[in-house]
Amino acid sequence: MNNLEHHASQLGEGSSIWYKLAPLLKDPDNPMKVLLHMADRYGPVIPVNMAGERLVLITDPDYFKHVLVSKIDNYIKYFDGLKPIFGKSMITLDGKLWQKVRMPQQPAFHPDAFDGYIPYFNQAIHEKMDKWAELAKSGETVEMVEQTWTLAADMICKALFDRDMPFNPHVVFKYVKTYTDVLQHKEIRKQKQSGDVFEVTEADVAKAMEAWWSVPPALFSASPRENRENTLMQLIQEAAADPEIPEFDQEQATDELKQYLWAGTETTALTLSWAMYLVSTHPEAAEQIRKEGERVCGDRDPEAQDYPALQYARSVIQETMRLYPPVWGLIRTAVEADEIAGKEIKPGDRVVLFNYGAHHNAKYWEDPEEFKPERWMDPAAKKRVKYSYMPFGAGKRSCPGGAMSQLENTLALTIMLRRFRPEYVGLEPPGINPTVTLTPRGGLLFKIHELS
Numbered sequence: 384m385n386n387l388e389h390h391a392s393q394l395g396e397g398s399s400i401w402y403k404l405a406p407l408l409k410d411p412d413n414p415m416k417v418l419l420h421m422a423d424r425y426g427p428v429i430p431v432n433m434a435g436e437r438l439v440l441i442t443d444p445d446y447f448k449h450v451l452v453s454k455i456d457n458y459i460k461y462f463d464g465l466k467p468i469f470g471k472s473m474i475t476l477d478g479k480l481w482q483k484v485r486m487p488q489q490p491a492f493h494p495d496a497f498d499g500y501i502p503y504f505n506q507a508i509h510e511k512m513d514k515w516a517e518l519a520k521s522g523e524t525v526e527m528v529e530q531t532w533t534l535a536a537d538m539i540c541k542a543l544f545d546r547d548m549p550f551n552p553h554v555v556f557k558y559v560k561t562y563t564d565v566l567q568h569k570e571i572r573k574q575k576q577s578g579d580v581f582e583v584t585e586a587d588v589a590k591a592m593e594a595w596w597s598v599p600p601a602l603f604s605a606s607p608r609e610n611r612e613n614t615l616m617q618l619i620q621e622a623a624a625d626p627e628i629p630e631f632d633q634e635q636a637t638d639e640l641k642q643y644l645w646a647g648t649e650t651t652a653l654t655l656s657w658a659m660y661l662v663s664t665h666p667e668a669a670e671q672i673r674k675e676g677e678r679v680c681g682d683r684d685p686e687a688q689d690y691p692a693l694q695y696a697r698s699v700i701q702e703t704m705r706l707y708p709p710v711w712g713l714i715r716t717a718v719e720a721d722e723i724a725g726k727e728i729k730p731g732d733r734v735v736l737f738n739y740g741a742h743h744n745a746k747y748w749e750d751p752e753e754f755k756p757e758r759w760m761d762p763a764a765k766k767r768v769k770y771s772y773m774p775f776g777a778g779k780r781s782c783p784g785g786a787m788s789q790l791e792n793t794l795a796l797t798i799m800l801r802r803f804r805p806e807y808v809g810l811e812p813p814g815i816n817p818t819v820t821l822t823p824r825g826g827l828l829f830k831i832h833e834l835s
C-alpha cells in the first residue's frame with residue numbers, strides 16, 4: 384500500500400458513530416434541532432439502536448459527571464476517522480499511557496506560565512492586524528475562521544514552540560479541514576461528495592494528509608526565535624529523549640505537535656470567529672470591549688496584571704462558547720456494563736455527551752438563545768449548576784489549554800476591536816455545520832473597517 388492509499392484507508396469506518404449521527408443532524412435551519420428535541424421529549428439518557436449499534440445520547444449535567452468523572456475508567460475515548468489528524472497523541476489515549484504522556488507537558492499549561500506567553504500572543508495579534516489594515520484598504524470580503532485560525536496557530540507557534548509558523552496555514556488548514564468533516568467520510572469514500580469549496584475525493588483527502596504530515600518536521604527543524612527555556616516544544620523534546628518514559632518516542636513527539644496544531648488552534652479560532660460575529664451584530668458589546676480596554680490599559684497592549692480587569696471581554700468569550708461550543712458533543716465508548724438513570728449501558732455502546740444541549744437548556748440559563756455576556760459578570764453565575772457549562776470537557780481529561788485559550792481570545796478581542804470594526808456580511812443567522820467541531824456553514828464572511 385503506498386502512502387496515499389494508506390491515508391485514505393483511514394477514513395472513518397463504515398460503522399463510525401459520525402455516520403450514525405449524520406441523519407440526526409440534517410435539519411438545514413438548525414442541525415442540533417433533532418437532538419434538542421429528543422432530549423426534551425425522551426429525557427436525559429436516550430439509548431438509540433442505529434444500524435445494529437447502540438448510541439446513548441446524554442444531556443444532563445449529572446450524567447456528564449458520571450461519565451467524565453465518577454466512572455471515568457468505564458468510558459474510553461473515541462477517535463474513529465480522526466487518527467491521521469491526531470496520531471497517537473495524548474488526546475486519543477487512555478489509562479496509564481495517557482498519564483505518562485500528559486504529565487511531562489502539563490507545566491506548559493500552568494497559569495504561572497501564562498504571563499510569559501502574553502508578549503508573544505500580542506505579537507501575533509499585531510502581525511494579524513497589519514494584514515487587516517491591508518484588507519481594510521482593499522475592502523475585500525474575508526472568511527473569519529480562516530483569519531482567526533492563522534492567528535491561533537501563530538500564537539501557539541510563537542508562545543509555546545518558540546518558532547515562527549514554518550508553514551502556510553491557509554493552505555494546510557483549508558485542505559485538511561475537508562478531512563475532519565468526518566460526517567462526510569462515507570460520501571468521500573463513494574467519491575461523490577461535492578464540498579463547499581471544492582470537489583473532495585479520496586485522493587484529495589490523502590493529499591491533505593500528506594500536507595498535514597509535513598508540518599511537524601517543518602516545526603522541529605525551524606530555528607527557535609529566542610532560544611527560550613521550558614517551552615512546550617522543549618518539554619516535548621525532553622520527554623522524547625527521556626529513557627524513563629520509553630513510550631514517549633519520537634513518533635509520540637511528532638503526534639503531540641499535530642494535536643496542538645489542531646485541537647489547540649481550530650477550537651480557539653472558532654470561538655474568536657463566533658465572538659467577532661456576535662460583537663458585529665451587537666455593536667454595543669463591541670463598544671463596551673473598547674471602553675473597557677481603554678479604561679484598563681489606555682493605548683498600550685494588555686499585560687499580565689491587566690487580564691483580571693478585562694472582565695467584559697472575557698465574558699463575551701465565555702458567552703460565545705456557551706452559544707457556540709466548539710466541541711458540541713464529547714464521545715466515549717463504554718468498556719464495561721453500567722447503568723445511568725435506570726438505563727442499561729452495554730460494553731461497546733457509543734456515548735454522546737451533548738453539551739450543546741445543556742448550554743441551550745432553559746433549565747440552566749435564562750433566555751438561553753440570547754447573547755448576554757453580562758450573565759458571566761453576575762456573582763450568581765458562580766453558583767450555576769456544575770457541568771451545565773462544559774466547553775472544555777470535565778474531569779481529568781478536560782482541556783489543558785482551556786484557560787489559556789480564553790486569555791488568547793480576550794487579548795485578541797481587546798486589541799483588535801480597538802483598531803478595527805469587523806462587519807459581518809454573511810447570511811443572517813449564519814448556519815452551523817456540526818463536524819467534530821461546531822463550524823459555521825459556508826464560513827463567516829466579513830468586511831474589515833479600520834477605525835480612524
Ligand code: HEM
Nearest residue numbers: 473474646647650651654709710713774775776782784788
Ligand atoms: C476555545 C478553545 C478550546 C476548546 C473549546 C477546547 C475544547 C476541548 C475539549 C472539550 C477537550 C476534551 C475532549 C474530550 O474529553 O473528549 C479538549 C482536550 C484537549 N485540548 Fe482543548 N480546547 C480548546 C483549546 C485548546 C488549546 C489552546 C490547547 C493547547 C494549546 C488545547 C489542547 C487540548 C489537548 C491536548 C486536549 C487533550 C487532553 C487530554 O486528553 O488529556 N485545547 N479540548
